[in-house]
Every structure is written in structure tokens, then in C-alpha cells.
Amino acid sequence: MCLAATTRAQDASIKSLLHSYFTSFGHPATGLLYHHRLDGPKGTEVLSSPDEIARGEVGGKSMPWGYGSGIQDIALENGQVLFALCEAYDATGNEEFAQKAQALFKALQVLAKISPEPGFVPRGPHPDGKSYYRDSSRDQHAAYIEALWRYGRSPLATDADKRFISDTLGKIAARMERNDWKIMNEDGSAQAHVGFTWKQMTSVGAISLLSALAMVADATNDPHWRSEYERFSAEKNGERWSKWLHPDALASGQPLTLYANQFSQALTALRHCEKDPLRQKQIAEYQRAWAVRALDSNVFDPKSWRRLDWAGDRDDAATRSQVAALGLDLDKPMTVLDLYSAYDRKVWSQPKSEAFNTMHKLCFGLTTVALHGALLSDDKELAQRVRPTIERMVAEFAAHHQAYQRGENFNRTVILGLLALGR
Numbered sequence: 001m002c003l004a005a006t007t008r009a010q011d012a013s014i015k016s017l018l019h020s021y022f023t024s025f026g027h028p029a030t031g032l033l034y035h036h037r038l039d040g041p042k043g044t045e046v047l048s049s050p051d052e053i054a055r056g057e058v059g060g061k062s063m064p065w066g067y068g069s070g071i072q073d074i075a076l077e078n079g080q081v082l083f084a085l086c087e088a089y090d091a092t093g094n095e096e097f098a099q100k101a102q103a104l105f106k107a108l109q110v111l112a113k114i115s116p117e118p119g120f121v122p123r124g125p126h127p128d129g130k131s132y133y134r135d136s137s138r139d140q141h142a143a144y145i146e147a148l149w150r151y152g153r154s155p156l157a158t159d160a161d162k163r164f165i166s167d168t169l170g171k172i173a174a175r176m177e178r179n180d181w182k183i184m185n186e187d188g189s190a191q192a193h194v195g196f197t198w199k200q201m202t203s204v205g206a207i208s209l210l211s212a213l214a215m216v217a218d219a220t221n222d223p224h225w226r227s228e229y230e231r232f233s234a235e236k237n238g239e240r241w242s243k244w245l246h247p248d249a250l251a252s253g254q255p256l257t258l259y260a261n262q263f264s265q266a267l268t269a270l271r272h273c274e275k276d277p278l279r280q281k282q283i284a285e286y287q288r289a290w291a292v293r294a295l296d297s298n299v300f301d302p303k304s305w306r307r308l309d310w311a312g313d314r315d316d317a318a319t320r321s322q323v324a325a326l327g328l329d330l331d332k333p334m335t336v337l338d339l340y341s342a343y344d345r346k347v348w349s350q351p352k353s354e355a356f357n358t359m360h361k362l363c364f365g366l367t368t369v370a371l372h373g374a375l376l377s378d379d380k381e382l383a384q385r386v387r388p389t390i391e392r393m394v395a396e397f398a399a400h401h402q403a404y405q406r407g408e409n410f411n412r413t414v415i416l417g418l419l420a421l422g423r
Contacts (some may be wrong), residue, residue: 010391010394010417010420010421011092011094011421013391013394013395013398013417014088014394014414014417014418014420014421015094015096016398017394017397017398017401017413017414017417018100018414018417018418020398020401021033021407021410021411021414022100023039024037024038024039024401024410025037025038025039025407025410025411026038027044027127029127029128029129030107030110030125030127030129031103031104031106031107032074032078032104032107032108032110032125033074033077033078033081033104033407033411034047034070034071034074034127034407035069035070035071035072035073035077035406035407035408036070036405036406036407037404037405037406037407038127040405044126044127046070046405047069047070047071047126047127048066048068048069048070048071048126050126050128050130050131052069053066053069053071053124053126053131053132053133054131056133056134056135063133064133064134064135064185064193065123065133065135065136065137065192065193066123066124066133066135069123069133071123071124071125071126071131071132071133072123072133073123073139073140074111074123074124074125074140075108075111075121075122075123075136075139075140075141075143075144075147076139076140076143076262077407077408077411078104078107078108078147079108079143079144079146079147080143080146080147080265080411080415081104081411081414081415081418082101082104082105082108082147082150082151083143083146083147083150083265083415084414084415084418084419085097085100085101085104085418086101086150086151086153086154086156087150087418087419087421087422088418088419088421088422089101089154089156090154090155090422091421091422091423092421092422097418098156101151101154101156102156105147105148105151105156105157105161108144108147108148109164110125110129111125111144112164112168112171114129114130114132115132115134115186117175117186117187117188118171118174118175119171119172119173119174119175119176120136120175120186121136121140121141121144121172122134122136122140122186123135123136123137123140134185134186134187135185135186135192135193136183136185136186136192136193136195137183137192137193137194137195138183138194138195138196138198138208139194139259139262141172141176141183142208142211142212142262142266143262143265144172145169145172145212145215145216146211146215146265146266146269148165148168148169148219149165149169149215149216149218149219149269150269151165152165152166152219153272162219165219166219166220166221169215169216169219169220170216170220170222170225172216173212173213173216173225176198176212177228180197180199181197181198181199181209182195182196182197182198183195183196198212199232201236201239201240201243201244202244203244203245203249203253203254203263204263205240205244206240206241206244206245207245207263207266207267207270208263208266209232209240210229210232210233210240210245210270211266211267211269211270211273212266213225213228213229213232214229214269214270214273214274215269215270215273217229217273218273241279241282245282245283245286246282246286247282247285247286247288247289249286250286250289250290250293253293255302255303255304255305255306256293256294256297256304256305256306256366256369257305257306257309257369258306258309258310258361258365258366258369259309259369260294260369260373261368261369261372261373261412263290264287264290264291264372264373264376264377265372265376267283267286267287267290267376268287268376268378270283271283271284271287284377284378284379287373287376287377287378287379288377288379288382290373290377291370291373291374291377291379291382292382294336294369294370294373294374295335295336295337295370295374295382295385295386296335297335298333298334298335299334299335299336299339299362299366300323300330300331300332300333300334301333305366307319309361309365309366310358310361310362310365310366311362316330322354322358323358323362325353325354325355325358326342326343326344326347326355326358326359326362326363327342327343327344328342328343336366336367336369336370337367337370337389339362339363339366339367340363340364340367340389340393342363343359343363345396347359348396348399348400348403349400349403351403351404351405356403360404360409364393364409365408365409365412367389367393368393368409368412368413368416370386371386371389371390371393371416372412372415372416372419374386375390375416375419375420375423376419378423380423383420383423386420387420387423390416390417390420391420393413393416393417394413394416394417397409397410397413
């Protein structure tokens with residue numbers, strides 16, 4: 001098949017999967033995508049109810065940040081889809097991607113309007129358009145900033161859109177600045193879940209703070225945020241750049257996690273906002289080294305990948321039994337690509353089994369983390385290396401997605417398919 005025909009086939013595949021995702025997990029009242037499938041017999045009843053949300057509960061238990069509610073990751077999951085749609089539209093000029101991006105941007109504007117607290121990014125809303133959890137996190141805030149900034153850089157953004165983006169990002173940054181760059185819950189009474197200060201001298205802190213400041217400065221043209229970006233870049237003799245954003249920092253970095261792909265999107269935004277060619281090059285090298293580590297390290301080595309994300313609190317014996325159900329051996333080193341290729345595909349037809357749940361995270365979810373990082377590194381060699389896996393992933397998910405009642409892997413597969421179109 002010639003390159004043009006291959007590209008058309010990939011384009012058709014991801015458009016089909018994108019349509020299924022919006023149909024199964026989207027809701028027409030809000031235009032947003034939810035974490036739980038909504039096209040089943042129970043409809044929106046699979047989500048926590050507005051009354052339960054108002055009490056800060058899920059399943060009758062206190063859960064202020066809404067884990068398990070189905071509305072807990074609206075900003076994260078919708079934000080990353082919007083980012084990817086903008087990338088796909090810029091690469092292909094496809095009108096369907098443009099329409100989806102415009103509609104999703106419009107839907108996401110409600111997150112900046114439903115809270116009485118300016119600059120707070122809630123978890124939600126419920127399809128009623130007004131119910132949300134009042135304890136947020138780093139991932140919700142960062143993904144929302146990244147999504148609005150990326151749309152603002154798209155040719156799809158109108159002058160009115162850009163004014164909204166500038167105003168919203170300015171308010172988010174101002175609130176965080178007032179709180180010493182911590183994320184507080186809506187009423188400011190406590191630090192939010194995963195609301196750690198972005199000023200911390202770690203790779204996570206450096207990526208979070210500098211990328212946010214760079215995007216806010218770019219979108220608002222406010223000299224205050226540009227000045228703060230340079231001030232924090234220079235702090236402690238430039239330690240954020242010389243140590244924490246240096247590729248060498250990865251050698252002694254923390255184990256990778258199921259959610260580490262978030263930082264790849266932040267780094268891509270930082271690279272595009274940064275005006276210094278040497279810093280741009282350094283970020284690119286950091287991203288490439290990170291992606292190679294994610295692709296090539298042994299997932300079963302707890303120093304390389306956090307086991308908690310897929311094994312929970314099981315002991316070693318129980319974990320061995322867990323992976324054995326997939327025909328795997330904890331003592332045999334496996335990369336994410338090895339794991340994706342190796343599990344028994346009959347598991348797709350067993351959605352209620354423990355093996356399905358393990359595969360969902362270990363063999364599929366972790367793989368998406370590495371693939372996401374490889375694509376966002378903009379390294380052509382890495383993109384070529386991972387593209388066949390992404391094409392297989394899109395095809396397999398298209399054939400089996402009805403087995404999924406939760407949308408994390410659906411969300412990530414759509415994102416990867418969209419990003420792969422331009423790389």
C-alpha cells in the first residue's frame with residue numbers, strides 16, 4: 001500500500017474510533033466525554049448522582065475528589081483529547097477534527113464558569129451541567145491549561161476564543177500564585193488531593209511550574225507571567241533547568257507510573273513556548289530520553305515502573321498469580337511493547353475477569369504511557385518505532401471496545417491515534 005493510501009486508512013480508522021468514543025462516552029447536554037460508558041441501559045445512572053456529588057461521596061463513601069464517580073477526570077480526559085484534536089487538525093486539515101475540536105472547546109468552557117471561585121478547575125460537571133466535586137488536583141489543572149493554550153494556538157481559535165483563554169488562564173495562575181503554587185480545594189480550606197506545590201525542586205515540580213507559566217505568559221501576553229517564568233527559571237542558579245529538566249535526571253528518576261504521560265504533554269507545551277533554542281533542544285532531548293526509558297525498561301522492575309498501579313497492594317505471591325493468568329512470568333523481564341504483544345487476546349472476551357482488569361492496566365495502559373511520550377517527543381525515529389503498535393491498538397480497540405465500561409484506555413487510544421496522524 002502506498003503512503004497516501006496508508007495515511008487515508010489510518011485517518012479512517014481513527015475517525016471511526018473517535019466517533020464511537022463520543023457516541024459511547026459523550027453526553028449531548030454538556031458535550032463532554034465521561035469516564036463511564038453512558039450508552040448502556042442505565043444511561044447516566046452509572047455516574048454518581050447530583051445529590052451524592054453534593055455530599056462529596058461516591059458509592060455512599062466519602063470521596064471529595066470523586067474517584068469512581070465517572071466525572072472525576074473531565075478536565076484531564078477531555079483536555080488531552082482537545083490537545084490531540086488540534087494536533088491532528090494542524091497535521092491533516094481534516095474538517096471532522098476541526099468540528100470536534102471546536103465543539104469540545106466550547107464544552108470545556110463550562111469548567112471555568114460553574115464554580116464561584118475564579119481560577120478553580122473542578123472535577124466535573126455531571127451531565128446536569130452544574131454538579132461537580134470541589135477537590136481537584138494537579139492533573140485536572142495542568143491538562144485544562146494545556147488544552148486551552150493549545151486550542152488558542154490553533155487556526156480554529158477566534159478572537160473571542162483567545163480572549164476567553166487569556167482570561168481563564170490568567171485567573172488559574174493568579175489563584176495558584178496566591179496559594180504559593182499549591183492547588184487548594186474550592187473554598188481554600190485545605191490543599192487539594194495531589195495539590196502539592198509546583199515550586200518544589202523536583203522534575204515533576206519543574207515541569208508543572210515552568211510549563212504552566214510559559215503557557216499563561218504566551219496566552220495572556222501579560223509581562224508579569226513572563227517575568228515569573230524567567231524568575232523561577234533562574235532560581236537557585238537555574239537549578240530547574242540545570243538539574244531537574246536535564247536528561248541526566250532521568251537516570252535516578254522516580255519509577256514511571258500509569259499516569260506519567262501527563263508530563264509529556266506539559267513538556268511539549270513548554271518546548272513550543274520556550275524561545276531559547278538551547279532550552280528547546282534540552283527539552284527535546286529530555287523527552288526523547290524519557291520515552292526511550294519508558295519503552296525499553298523492564299516493567300516488572302519496581303525501580304523502573306510503579307507496581308501499585310496495576311497490582312494494587314498484593315504481595316509477591318499474589319502478584320505472580322495475577323500475571324500468570326495472562327501467561328506471564330514476573331521473573332522474565334518485559335518491556336511495555338513486550339507486554340502488549342504477549343498477553344492472550346482471548347482476555348478481550350472476558351471483561352468481568354480479573355485477567356481483563358490486569359490486562360487493562362498492565363498490558364494496555366502502561367503501553368499507552370510510553371507511546372504517548374514517544375509521539376509527543378516529536379522524534380521521527382521514535383514515531384516510526386511506535387506507529388505499528390498504535391495502529392494495532394486502534395484496530396483492536398475498535399473491534400473490542402464494547403467490553404470496556406470505563407473509558408481510560410478508550411480515551412488514550414483515541415489520543416494516540418490522533419497524534420500519530422501528524423508524526
